[in-house]
Amino acid sequence: xxxxxxxxxxxxxxxxxxxxxxxxxxxxxxxxxxxxxxxxxxxxxxxxxxxxxxxxxxxxxxxxxxxxxxxxxxxxxxxxxxxxxxxxxxxxxxxxxxxxxxxxxxxxxxxxxxxxxxxxxxxxxxxxxxxxxxxxxxxxxxxxxxxxxxxxxxxxxxxxxxxxxxxxxxxxxxxxxxxxxxxxxxxxxxxxxxxxxxxxxxxxxxxxxxxxxxxxxxxxxxxxxxxxxxxxxxxxxxxxxxxxxxxxxxxxxxxxxxxxxxxxxxxxxxxxxxxxxxxxxxxxxxxxxxxxxxxxxxxxxxxxxxxxxxxxxxxxxxxxxxxxxxxxxxxxxxxxxxxxxxx
Numbered sequence: 001x002x003x004x005x006x007x008x009x010x011x012x013x014x015x016x017x018x019x020x021x022x023x024x025x026x027x028x029x030x031x032x033x034x035x036x037x038x039x040x041x042x043x044x045x046x047x048x049x050x051x052x053x054x055x056x057x058x059x060x061x062x063x064x065x066x067x068x069x070x071x072x073x074x075x076x077x078x079x080x081x082x083x084x085x086x087x088x089x090x091x092x093x094x095x096x097x098x099x100x101x102x103x104x105x106x107x108x109x110x111x112x113x114x115x116x117x118x119x120x121x122x123x124x125x126x127x128x129x130x131x132x133x134x135x136x137x138x139x140x141x142x143x144x145x146x147x148x149x150x151x152x153x154x155x156x157x158x159x160x161x162x163x164x165x166x167x168x169x170x171x172x173x174x175x176x177x178x179x180x181x182x183x184x185x186x187x188x189x190x191x192x193x194x195x196x197x198x199x200x201x202x203x204x205x206x207x208x209x210x211x212x213x214x215x216x217x218x219x220x221x222x223x224x225x226x227x228x229x230x231x232x233x234x235x236x237x238x239x240x241x242x243x244x245x246x247x248x249x250x251x252x253x254x255x256x257x258x259x260x261x262x263x264x265x266x267x268x269x270x271x272x273x274x275x276x277x278x279x280x281x282x283x284x285x286x287x288x289x290x291x292x293x294x295x296x297x298x299x300x301x302x303x304x305x306x307x308x309x310x311x312x313x314x315x316x317x318x319x320x321x322x323x324x325x326x327x328x329x330x331x332x333x334x335x336x337x338x339x340x341x342x343x
Contacts (some may be wrong), residue, residue, distance in 0.1 A: 001036040004342040007054045010045070010282055011310045013211055014131070022131075023048065026282035029057040030097040030313070032342050033071040036071055038106040041334055042099030042290075044091035045254050045305075046283040057092040060085065064096070071107065073100050075260035082257070090234065090257045091281075098260025098332070104332030110331075113293040113326055116263055122296040125322040126303045127152035127176050133158075135166040142170050144307070146309045149322030150174050150202070152302055156182015160192060166201050176277075176302065178205040181231055186215050190222055197224045203277065203300060205250055206230035217245040228277055236264050239272070248275030248299070253291050254283070266297050275299045285314040289332045292317065292324040313341060 008028040008155070015024050031042040046052040056268045063085050069078055075097065082093045113120060128148035130141050132155070145151055151171065156179040167175070177196060183189040189207055203226045208215045210232035218321060220227045226247035234255040235244055242249065249269050256262040262278070269276050276298040278291050283305035295301045303324065306312045315336025318325035327333045 001069065003059070003061065003066060004032040004103065005061060006030045006342050008313065010284065010312075012131075012282060012308055013144065013310050014137065014308075016150065018020040027054060028284065029054065029092060029095060030284075030286070030341070031061075031105060033096075033099040035103050036107060038103050040099035040102035040106070040331065041106075041286050041333070041337065042097070042102070043257075043284055043287040044095040045283045045287060046091050047254075047281050050091060050254070052089055052091050056089060057095075059072050060092045069100070070129075071104070073104055075100070077267075078226035079257055079261055091254045093257040094253045094287070095258075097260055098182065098253065098287060101259045101290065102331040102334070109330050111293070111326065111328060112290065112331060113296065116259070116294060116297070118294060118296040120296060120326040123292075123323045123326065124186045124295060124301045125149045125297060126301040126324060128304045129178075129302065130163075130167065132157055132230070135162065138163060138166050139170060142167065144286070147319065147322070148173075148304070150176060152178060152304075154178050154180065156180050164196065164201075167174065168199060172200065175199065175201045176203050176300070177201050179190055181206050181209045183207050184209070186218055190219055193219065193223050193225055201225055201303075203228055203248075205277070206232060213241065213245050220244075220246055221311065223258070226275055228275070230279075232263075236261050236268065239265060239268050243274070245270045246274065248277065249293075250277045250302075251298070252279045252281060253287060254281045256303050259290050259294065262291070263294055263297070266294060277302060279303070280305045282308065284309070284312050285317050286332065286334055289317055289334055292326060293332070295324065313338070 127150040128145035141238040187337040229246040230250040277300040278298045279302040
């Protein structure tokens with residue numbers, strides 16, 4: 001195998017605020033793996049709160065014995081091997097997994113979605129995320145979301161109702177809400193949830209602190225809106241404790257170490273009777289196409305990464321009527337790769 005990587009700073013169109021912090025860009029590690037005459041592409045989106053960096057990603061890649069990874073790929077064995085090198089660091093592990101899935105699809109001459117048994121005709125609409133901001137800025141952000149059929153709203157501070165009312169003054173599309181652990185009082189939270197239900201909110205991610213299992217379970221028992229674990233679930237091993245505490249989970253490839261384990265989480269959620277939202281961090285077309293390959297297996301999608309950025313280095317994915325349109329190209333179907341990207 002021949003490995004190439006490139007640090008890349010992904011610039012956001014607007015400052016992105018959630019309940020606990022704000023950022024204007026996201027560091028990425030773009031990865032290229034050449035194997036058996038084909039090239040696969042992957043991506044690590046290293047959002048600051050996950051603790052990864054260019055240095056940690058580079059160090060991890062240098063520790064991998066690439067001779068241990070041979071085609072045909074046993075992805076369960078591969079992720080076990082990557083975990084044995086170092087715990088944590090799910091984003092750079094996801095970059096490796098995504099690139100290997102891209103290679104596998106090209107060697108089999110099949111799109112990744114076909115390999116995972118996903119039917120493009122069942123693609124859910126994807127949402128466009130609006131971060132916490134002033135009413136004036138939120139109105140500006142909504143102008144960028146006109147092609148989307150669902151808006152995802154970040155809440156969790158003291159102006160939650162103002163944000164929703166601002167959005168509702170401009171659009172009546174369904175809303176997803178992400179509180180990012182921002183609600184501390186379960187009585188106030190359940191009152192707000194009922195108000196949000198009346199505002200057309202379809203789902204809510206991580207209402208209370210991820211460690212407050214009892215509080216989140218209390219809300220789940222009473223909520224008229226599906227409540228999903230987000231920060232509370234990263235890897236497959238996290239899921240057993242969540243059964244009954246949430247209505248569903250948010251799967252993100254940057255947390256699940258890529259497509260293989262993300263798919264396993266979807267299957268396990270189904271076995272628990274839980275629903276699934278597949279989401280993304282700040283990502284380019286590369287990682288979001290990997291997630292889109294699994295999206296038809298999920299109830300909802302939040303894969304807006306390429307549309308929230310100013311410098312996506314690849315061609316934007318095909319998008320129509322609020323949905324990704326998956327092409328028939330083998331692997332990820334990634335397009336717009338320039339020859340100098342990894343120079």
